[in-house]
Amino acid sequence: MTQQIPSTEPELAAVRNFRDVGGLPTVDGRRVRHGVLYRSGHLAHATDEDAAFLSGLGLHTVFDFRNAADQKLEGPDVELPGVRNVNLPLSDPADGSEFWKMVRDGEIDQLRGILGDGKAAGRMIASYRSIIRERTAEHAQVLHSLADDSVPALMHCAAGKDRAGLSIAVTLLALGVEREAILADYLESNAKHRRYRVRRSATSAEAYSPEVMELLGPLFDARAEYLEAAVETIEETWGGVDAYLEEGLGLSPETRERLRDRLLD
Numbered sequence: 001m002t003q004q005i006p007s008t009e010p011e012l013a014a015v016r017n018f019r020d021v022g023g024l025p026t027v028d029g030r031r032v033r034h035g036v037l038y039r040s041g042h043l044a045h046a047t048d049e050d051a052a053f054l055s056g057l058g059l060h061t062v063f064d065f066r067n068a069a070d071q072k073l074e075g076p077d078v079e080l081p082g083v084r085n086v087n088l089p090l091s092d093p094a095d096g097s098e099f100w101k102m103v104r105d106g107e108i109d110q111l112r113g114i115l116g117d118g119k120a121a122g123r124m125i126a127s128y129r130s131i132i133r134e135r136t137a138e139h140a141q142v143l144h145s146l147a148d149d150s151v152p153a154l155m156h157c158a159a160g161k162d163r164a165g166l167s168i169a170v171t172l173l174a175l176g177v178e179r180e181a182i183l184a185d186y187l188e189s190n191a192k193h194r195r196y197r198v199r200r201s202a203t204s205a206e207a208y209s210p211e212v213m214e215l216l217g218p219l220f221d222a223r224a225e226y227l228e229a230a231v232e233t234i235e236e237t238w239g240g241v242d243a244y245l246e247e248g249l250g251l252s253p254e255t256r257e258r259l260r261d262r263l264l265d
Contacts, residue, residue, distance in 0.1 A: 012050045016041035017160035017194040021168060024185060026176040030264040036151045037263060039168050041160035041194075042066060044075035051078050054154070059083045061150040063142055065090040065163040074158060086145070088138045090131055090163040103216065111215045120218035121225070124162070128230040131166055133237060139170050140249040146171065147259040161189040161222050166230055173234075173241050174251060175260055182227075189222040 012018050018041075022034030038057065042064070046054065064077060067089035077085060102114055114120075146153060155171075157163035165186050172182045188194065231241075238244040245251040251259075 010053060012040075012053065013047045014045040015043055015050050015054075017189055019188065019194075021172070021185060024172065024177045024181045026264065027178055028176060030176075030260075032172070032175065032177065033263055033265045036153070037146075037168075037171065038152070038154040039160055039164050040154060040156045041164075042070075042074050042156055042158050043077040043080075044071075046078045051080060055080050055083075057152060057154075059152050059154055061086055061145065061153045063088060063153060063155045063164075063167070065138075065155070065157040065167060067091050070158050084150070086141075088141060090135050090138055090157070090167070091127070103219065108209070108212060111212060115215040115218070120215065121223070124218060124223070124226050125229040127162070128166060128226050129233045131163065132230045132233045136248045139167060140251065142167055143171065143174055143245075143249060143251055143259060144255060147255045147262060151262050159189070159220070160194075161220075162226075165189060165222065165227070169227060169230065170249075171263075174245055174256060175263055179231075183224060186227050187222050187224065 010018065017039070019039060020034055021037045021039060022032050024032045026032075035057070038059075043050075043054070043062070059080060061084045062077065062080070064071075064085060064087045066074070066087070079085075102110055142155075155164045155167050169182050169186060172185070234241060234244045234248075238248050245256065246253075
């Protein structure tokens, strides 16, 4: 395992899945600089202590990849003085709204129908592929912003696993980080203290039964097959990472070099 996780990583009270991406190795022997790129779940419920810690990071920009429906459910991020907040929804609030309502409210038979027999994992893979293919403008904006002036930066969505996970992965690909290290960082979202807390509005005794949690599991897991599907989509659509960055995201070699200079030691 080539990835290094800081040993002093904080465990925030009400911000899930926070971590510094620093320390990850590139294929040419450099490392992601500590203190310039962070990832997490949403900041809506951050305590005063959490906010004080985040304010102490000297953040320039917080990228929030949630859509309006997410923000209505969880609330807006807490305000951090002097920090620029950029909302770039990476999923359509109308896309799958009925599905997610079923996840929250559905009874066991309904959940079996929409999640059983591999349907849940299949949905996640399709979502990752779609975000890579269709959200090139948003990922381009993130990378150009980081190259220009937006570090230190924090990227988050709701759980900090999927939309933020993909955006972090795209950034790490642009930096030339080793693929194994990118995957290892992504899978860190499975750690118990980082996992998203599943919300179920159903009140029956079976709302959180073992079968229900097993059916929901693929939606809240970070699985290698999800991230691998995203990379496969890059290969299939653009022919490789370099072409994806240059043609898909409009990242010139000069901009990519500025990005590397800002984020790498």
